[in-house]
Amino acid sequence: MSGGGGDGGRRAMIPVALVGIGKIARDQHVPAIAADPDFELVAAVSRRGTVEGVAQFTDIDGFLADGPEAAVSLCVPPSVRTEMALKALAAGRDVMLEKPTAATLGEVEAMREAARATGATLFATWHSREAPGVAAARDWLGRRRITSASIVWKEDVRRWHPGQAWIWEPAGFGVFDPGINALSILTAILPGAFRVEAATLVFPANRQTPVAARASLRGTGGYPVSVDLDWLQRGPQTWDISVETDGGRLVLSEGGARLTIDGAEQLREAEREYPRLYRRFADLIHARESDVDVSPLRIVADAFLIGRREYGEPFVD
Amino acid sequence: MSGGGGDGGRRAMIPVALVGIGKIARDQHVPAIAADPDFELVAAVSRRGTVEGVAQFTDIDGFLADGPEAAVSLCVPPSVRTEMALKALAAGRDVMLEKPTAATLGEVEAMREAARATGATLFATWHSREAPGVAAARDWLGRRRITSASIVWKEDVRRWHPGQAWIWEPAGFGVFDPGINALSILTAILPGAFRVEAATLVFPANRQTPVAARASLRGTGGYPVSVDLDWLQRGPQTWDISVETDGGRLVLSEGGARLTIDGAEQLREAEREYPRLYRRFADLIHARESDVDVSPLRIVADAFLIGRREYGEPFVD
Numbered sequence: 001m002s003g004g005g006g007d008g009g010r011r012a013m014i015p016v017a018l019v020g021i022g023k024i025a026r027d028q029h030v031p032a033i034a035a036d037p038d039f040e041l042v043a044a045v046s047r048r049g050t051v052e053g054v055a056q057f058t059d060i061d062g063f064l065a066d067g068p069e070a071a072v073s074l075c076v077p078p079s080v081r082t083e084m085a086l087k088a089l090a091a092g093r094d095v096m097l098e099k100p101t102a103a104t105l106g107e108v109e110a111m112r113e114a115a116r117a118t119g120a121t122l123f124a125t126w127h128s129r130e131a132p133g134v135a136a137a138r139d140w141l142g143r144r145r146i147t148s149a150s151i152v153w154k155e156d157v158r159r160w161h162p163g164q165a166w167i168w169e170p171a172g173f174g175v176f177d178p179g180i181n182a183l184s185i186l187t188a189i190l191p192g193a194f195r196v197e198a199a200t201l202v203f204p205a206n207r208q209t210p211v212a213a214r215a216s217l218r219g220t221g222g223y224p225v226s227v228d229l230d231w232l233q234r235g236p237q238t239w240d241i242s243v244e245t246d247g248g249r250l251v252l253s254e255g256g257a258r259l260t261i262d263g264a265e266q267l268r269e270a271e272r273e274y275p276r277l278y279r280r281f282a283d284l285i286h287a288r289e290s291d292v293d294v295s296p297l298r299i300v301a302d303a304f305l306i307g308r309r310e311y312g313e314p315f316v317d
Numbered sequence: 318m319s320g321g322g323g324d325g326g327r328r329a330m331i332p333v334a335l336v337g338i339g340k341i342a343r344d345q346h347v348p349a350i351a352a353d354p355d356f357e358l359v360a361a362v363s364r365r366g367t368v369e370g371v372a373q374f375t376d377i378d379g380f381l382a383d384g385p386e387a388a389v390s391l392c393v394p395p396s397v398r399t400e401m402a403l404k405a406l407a408a409g410r411d412v413m414l415e416k417p418t419a420a421t422l423g424e425v426e427a428m429r430e431a432a433r434a435t436g437a438t439l440f441a442t443w444h445s446r447e448a449p450g451v452a453a454a455r456d457w458l459g460r461r462r463i464t465s466a467s468i469v470w471k472e473d474v475r476r477w478h479p480g481q482a483w484i485w486e487p488a489g490f491g492v493f494d495p496g497i498n499a500l501s502i503l504t505a506i507l508p509g510a511f512r513v514e515a516a517t518l519v520f521p522a523n524r525q526t527p528v529a530a531r532a533s534l535r536g537t538g539g540y541p542v543s544v545d546l547d548w549l550q551r552g553p554q555t556w557d558i559s560v561e562t563d564g565g566r567l568v569l570s571e572g573g574a575r576l577t578i579d580g581a582e583q584l585r586e587a588e589r590e591y592p593r594l595y596r597r598f599a600d601l602i603h604a605r606e607s608d609v610d611v612s613p614l615r616i617v618a619d620a621f622l623i624g625r626r627e628y629g630e631p632f633v634d
Binding site for chain 2: 109194198218220295306
């Protein structure tokens with residue numbers, strides 16, 4: 001698909017198509033691609049959404065059959081993402097996926113198989129891992145012994161997902177839709193496998209996905225990690241990860257935009273998550289490599305697998 | 318741990334300890350070890366159960382500290398299995414595990430990490446894969462194009478698990494405790510990843526795990542697999558897997574003991590599952606290899622993750 005090498009030391013431009021033109025595509029993907037020297041947006045695939053100045057297709061089949069040769073960035077919901085990814089990978093297209101990669105772990109495996117079969121690059125993104133404080137947190141923690149960690153992720157679903165029915169349906173993940181962002185940071189800043197020892201999932205009596213969850217994990221070596229997710233938080237929103245170590249207490253707050261150690265602010269920056277994701281996608285394409293990490297999704301699946309179910313008030317939007 | 322090579326072409330005897338002396342240990346493991354020329358049972362670890370003629374320990378810590386140098390075969394429930402496996406692997410012991418390996422996928426990852434760290438052999442067994450018809454089914458299917466498959470696994474929980482409360486608690490898996498045996502056969506006779514497209518789990522109103530489940534899977538290439546699990550089957554019990562191909566219909570019934578193709582019986586034998594598992598464990602130890610396949614557990618986790626929950630009659634033992 002993409003040429004490595006290039007003329008005069010410059011890398012070849014990568015044509016890319018955006019699939020699913022909704023809010024996240026317009027707010028994040030279109031500007032990130034426009035600002036990236038390695039990518040050129042050449043097509044938009046969407047039933048209704050359009051992007052000015054590029055070829056338009058209403059479905060992935062039409063694009064793959066008649067569209068330009070281009071990498072594919074999928075911004076569609078998990079429920080339709082896997083089929084589209086499998087088709088694009090089978091056609092040898094390099095593919096970048098929004099989090100949470102897929103609705104199930106088996107779908108991720110199927111995508112990996114498809115990418116291996118054609119040699120295509122598959123990049124399963126976790127945008128929160130690109131938050132400003134994450135890399136510095138990983139570096140600092142890599143030199144310490146971990147004694148415990150905690151995640152507190154509390155936001156107001158009515159504010160962030162007004163009227164979105166799919167998040168309450170099977171495969172919508174409920175409060176784990178934001179919570180998996182926290183888990184993607186946890187698994188990026190601390191090494192090794194996390195195992196879910198116990199979990200409690202609170203389902204609104206009229207819904208199929210949880211509105212709150214608590215979980216007890218263990219990191220490699222046995223330190224405890226507590227997870228507290230809530231989707232009914234009014235007022236200030238909380239997106240905090242704390243890690244206790246033999247060398248002090250690290251806190252990533254504001255979703256990873258702010259880093260403090262023993263209360264002293266180390267870093268606080270505006271996020272540039274999507275520009276960083278496209279930089280990484282370009283690097284993977286040029287190196288002919290893939291990057292697919294299921295560990296955040298595995299923690300969610302394990303929490304559903306062994307979680308104790310409790311029932312709360314019906315949820316009305 | 319174990320010596321490869323050997324004297325005069327014979328392999329060195331492998332001392333083995335059985336952990337968890339309950340019904341499955343007495344009925345299956347003790348006789349299989351006794352009949353195996355490669356193994357010698359040297360210790361039993363159990364709070365109450367004993368095996369005549371071998372060293373006894375009441376817990377894994379005492380055994381690892383003071384017991385003989387020996388491989389470890391774990392026949393304890395999933396809820397305590399992981400901690401014991403991690404301790405044994407950290408001590409460099411070769412470990413064999415009963416199905417379903419662990420309560421979560423994260424636990425399996427942690428065990429893999431521990432085995433890699435010490436170079437120990439880890440064998441995560443799926444006893445149903447050793448059923449008499451499985452190998453012949455895999456061979457026959459390997460030469461055909463698959464068009465669809467179905468699993469019907471219906472048994473009477475009161476007959477097979479009388480009074481066992483843990484199967485109804487979180488991490489007990491409910492009807493997936495027997496159902497995972499079918500999934501272990503499915504994933505052994507057909508290659509590639511299976512993805513769960515939809516599932517319905519029926520929970521007794523007073524229990525934490527499902528008493529029945531239906532799921533729609535897709536195999537590699539897209540053929541459909543229907544799964545129908547029921548734990549309230551009176552009368553004849555059903556453990557059938559059928560596969561439709563371009564070359565006819567294959568049916569594994571009686572849990573894999575009977576194989577028919579287009580209705581003609583190919584094979585019907587008494588099972589020798591545990592002797593075969595110990596043969597394989599010996600081969601893995603001598604080759605210094607591990608065998609850990611999470612694919613059956615991944616299907617179960619995916620079914621819990623995206624399954625629609627329904628509620629049925631309370632279950633009373």
